[in-house]
Amino acid sequence: MRVRPPARAASTPRTRPHRPFTLLLGGGGARGFAHVGVIRALEADGLWPSALVGVSMGAAVTAAYALRDDWYDAVLALDTRAFPPPLPPGDELERSLFARLRARRLGAEFAVRLVTGWGVGVPAYDAGRRALDVLTEGRDLAEARLPVAITATDLVGGRRHVIREGNAADAVYASSALAGVLPPLDRDGLLLADGAYADPAPVDLARDLGPPRVVAVDVGQSAAAPSIDNGYTALQRAAVITSRAHAEARFAQADVVLRPRFSRAIHTLDFEARRECAAAGAWAARAARTRLDGLLREGGRPAA
Numbered sequence: 001m002r003v004r005p006p007a008r009a010a011s012t013p014r015t016r017p018h019r020p021f022t023l024l025l026g027g028g029g030a031r032g033f034a035h036v037g038v039i040r041a042l043e044a045d046g047l048w049p050s051a052l053v054g055v056s057m058g059a060a061v062t063a064a065y066a067l068r069d070d071w072y073d074a075v076l077a078l079d080t081r082a083f084p085p086p087l088p089p090g091d092e093l094e095r096s097l098f099a100r101l102r103a104r105r106l107g108a109e110f111a112v113r114l115v116t117g118w119g120v121g122v123p124a125y126d127a128g129r130r131a132l133d134v135l136t137e138g139r140d141l142a143e144a145r146l147p148v149a150i151t152a153t154d155l156v157g158g159r160r161h162v163i164r165e166g167n168a169a170d171a172v173y174a175s176s177a178l179a180g181v182l183p184p185l186d187r188d189g190l191l192l193a194d195g196a197y198a199d200p201a202p203v204d205l206a207r208d209l210g211p212p213r214v215v216a217v218d219v220g221q222s223a224a225a226p227s228i229d230n231g232y233t234a235l236q237r238a239a240v241i242t243s244r245a246h247a248e249a250r251f252a253q254a255d256v257v258l259r260p261r262f263s264r265a266i267h268t269l270d271f272e273a274r275r276e277c278a279a280a281g282a283w284a285a286r287a288a289r290t291r292l293d294g295l296l297r298e299g300g301r302p303a304a
Helices: 007-011 029-044 057-067 071-076 090-095 097-116 122-136 168-176 203-209 231-251 271-287 289-296
Strands: 022-025 051-055 148-154 159-163 185-187 190-194 214-217 256-258
Touching (some): 022 029, 022 057, 029 271, 051 168, 057 071, 057 122, 057 148, 122 168, 148 168, 148 203, 168 185, 168 190, 214 289, 271 289
Parallel strands (some): 022 051, 022 214, 051 148, 214 256
Antiparallel strands (some): 148 159, 185 190
């Protein structure tokens, strides 16, 4: 399949040829807005992916990039108002009685919704689905201008599920449906949820889908260890360690991994930080120019 660059390609300042590569965009909630900054910076350097693999928030960017010429603006305009705002950080909870009371109220409401439903509730779910329909313009993944794959997790079978065709909004929803927040997508007898549960960085899929050179973007963030003073906090911390170790092991299989650095801890649902995240992504791509040239350009020196 011939890759058709977006309309912006004509303004790209660097036009040196490069080896084809597959771009893998990982999950991370709001931090996934860093992906748009990464891609924009790669394009500015004349580097165009030949195939895309998306997981969770990375799936939203993958679908938009593959289906729309105005993908950058469309992603940054994604309507996320239906999602609950993140709770204040721990230090603010300690200082503010109001913040503690609000956190308790939201926690109680969430617990009820979690037991009686799937998490955010029907109105929020409907609004979220409409936002994805707008983002993908109701199109099919088969219409993509380059090979794309989106992954989800089959909660019943406990394994990775790959989506390459069908309604793009459904695919993005399945890949980003956080358990406990959004209901899984019921598709062909499968219950599909966030793709990062089964595989946060499907590098093997990226190599099979397109060019074997894989550039991956990891927007994970290692939060400082909280005060661990009871069984619940110990369990929480153990889950975070397990998840991060799994992700690092999978990302290590890519040829180049870009890891945006954020100036502060950014919560999964902190969608107000989208432009801050996009800027961090652009910085990460520019900082990796030497490594990228070594992998993708003739005469480039491979990174040590």
